[in-house]
Amino acid sequence: MxxxxxxxxxxxxxxxxxxxxxxxxxxxxxxxxxxxxxxxxxxxxxxxxxxxxxxxxxxxxxxxxxxxxxxxxxxxxxxxxxxxxxxxxxxxxxxxxxxxxxxxxxxxxxxxxxxxxxxxxxxxxxxxxxxxxxxxxxxxxxxxxxxxxxxxxxxxxxxxxxxxxxxxxxxxxxxxxxxxxxxxxxxxxxxxxxxxxxxxDLAPYIERKLFTVNTGHASTAYFGFLAGIDKISDAITDPNVGAKVRRVLEETSAYLVQTHGLDVATQDAYRETILTRFANPHLPDTVQRVGRQPLRKLSRHERFIGPAAAIAENGGSCDALIEAIGAALQFHIPEDEQSQEMADLLEELDAAQFTEQVTGLEPRHPLFDRVRDEVAAVKRP
Ligand SMILES: NC(=O)c1ccc[n+]([C@@H]2O[C@H](COP(=O)([O-])OP(=O)(O)OC[C@H]3O[C@@H](n4cnc5c(N)ncnc54)[C@H](O)[C@@H]3O)[C@@H](O)[C@H]2O)c1
Ligand SMILES: O=P(O)(O)OC[C@@H](O)[C@@H](O)[C@H](O)[C@H](O)CO
CATH class of the missing domain: 3.40.50.720 (NAD(P)-binding Rossmann-like Domain)
Structure with missing residues (x-):
């Protein structure tokens, strides 16, 4: 074969x-x-x-x-x-x-x-x-x-x-x-x-993976980057970063359980396994690799806006995801072309234009104003 x-x-x-x-x-x-x-x-x-x-x-x-x-x-x-x-x-x-x-x-x-x-x-x-x-x-x-x-x-x-x-x-x-x-x-x-x-049915598998492993991973990278940490295992074991990532994953877990009818205990165990995987000290993984291409990661159906938009549509809380999106907007690594492009777009566009163009959210979407406010805050440090 x-x-x-x-x-x-x-x-x-x-x-x-x-x-x-x-x-x-x-x-x-x-x-x-x-x-x-x-x-x-x-x-x-x-x-x-x-x-x-x-x-x-x-x-x-x-x-x-x-x-x-x-x-x-x-x-x-x-x-x-x-x-x-x-x-x-x-x-x-x-x-x-x-x-x-x-x-x-x-x-x-x-x-x-x-x-x-x-x-x-x-x-x-x-x-x-x-x-x-x-x-x-x-x-x-x-x-x-x-x-x-x-x-x-x-x-x-x-x-x-x-x-x-x-x-x-x-x-x-x-x-x-x-x-x-x-x-x-x-x-x-x-x-x-x-x-x-x-x-x-692949939908529960790909969403569970992308919105737990990858949402958690990217959150660890962006919060870790802001904390000046280089290694993913160091970032997730930092009490402040770890607590923020946990809150993000509690929000996506609630979304996944509700949307795909996942068993709560099984999803909790899956989440814990993933947090343990991030903390593997033998894995030389970095916030630079995991945070790569932030514009892709902030797009409409990706690991942040995807679950946050669905949660907002159902009137749920996505405060921790919003905070992670705010951190993603500040990711800047010279070797990462998209992080440079994001910095340029943050300079060139107003907050609403940036939000619409980068996240694909429409101005009437219930998540739009919250993301726009994060963008505005990053534009006005
Ligand atoms: N690394 C991980 O932990 C991991 C896990 C699951 C999924 N993924 C996904 O797998 C994909 C690759 O990730 P990676 O970490 O292996 O990246 P990588 O950069 O290590 O590998 C990508 C490879 O694709 C090659 N490539 C680029 N353009 C090409 C082209 N036109 N034709 C053929 N090859 C081309 C590059 O030269 C490179 O060797 C991504 O979608 C990533 O999200 C990665
Ligand atoms: O590959 P990306 O850029 O979509 O995401 C970075 C990491 O989160 C990712 O590569 C994980 O290591 C992987 O998805 C684990 O299965």
């Missing part, structure tokens, strides 16, 4: 590539980073070091690597004979790989079994987004090509920090992982990915 995986970065090597390898797939990594591709091509194995309780070393073999920027044709040919195509490139990059996947589908034999396409990004409906982009690229050929692929949304969870350059292609990760995949699109022919679980 063969899998083509776009994005040989942290989660690509430390999670998706590992689980596909463990399930018996030969993985072809496709990336645009020439150094990484050369390192992967030169190696016949890499090690995933799981750190913290229960962590062991896992070895990945049987992979190949192709630079999709320099050798698109080679990637197209790999997709033509693949069983699975996965991505972990970031939600904003999906539109750049869609043309290659469209060409790969066109190169498949008409009688081959459909390839399973799954975007493994932190976003709701990331595979749907990728599919829409592939449809645009396929144009009139889509009627034929659509039979050649099955598209399934997924929720992936494993904390994989930025890696030290000295570790080469080896990856340090936490021991915990979860990969939930929509079952429906496969109509009984799910790919045999043993480490994943297939679910009838």
């Amino acid at each position: 063969k899998a083509v995986h776009f994005g040989a970065g942290n989660i690509g090597r430390g999670f998706v590539g590992l689980l596909l390898h463990d399930a018996g797939y030969d993985v072809v990594f496709s990336d645009v980073n020439p150094v990484l591709i050369d390192q992967l091509k030169a190696a016949d194995r890499y090690t995933v070091h799981e750190v913290g309780e229960g962590g062991v070393d896992r070895v990945v073999t049987g992979f190949d690597a192709v630079n999709s920027a320099e050798n698109e044709d080679a990637v197209v040919q790999e997709i033509a004979t693949a069983d699975v195509v996965t991505t972990a490139v970031g939600p904003n990059v999906l539109r750049f790989i869609a043309p290659v996947i469209a060409k790969g589908l066109a190169a498949r034999s008409a009688d081959a079994a459909p390839v399973a396409v799954m975007a493994c990004e932190n976003a709701i409906g990331a595979t749907d987004t990728l599919r829409e982009s592939i449809i645009e690229n396929a144009g009139g050929d889509w009627a034929t090509l659509q039979q050649r692929a099955v598209f399934a949304n997924t929720a992936v969870d494993r904390i994989v920090p930025a890696q030290d350059a000295s570790s080469g292609i080896d990856v340090t990760v936490e021991a915990f992982y979860e990969w939930a995949i929509e079952r429906g699109p496969f109509a009984g022919n799910e790919p045999p990915i043993t480490g994943a679980h297939f679910v009838d």
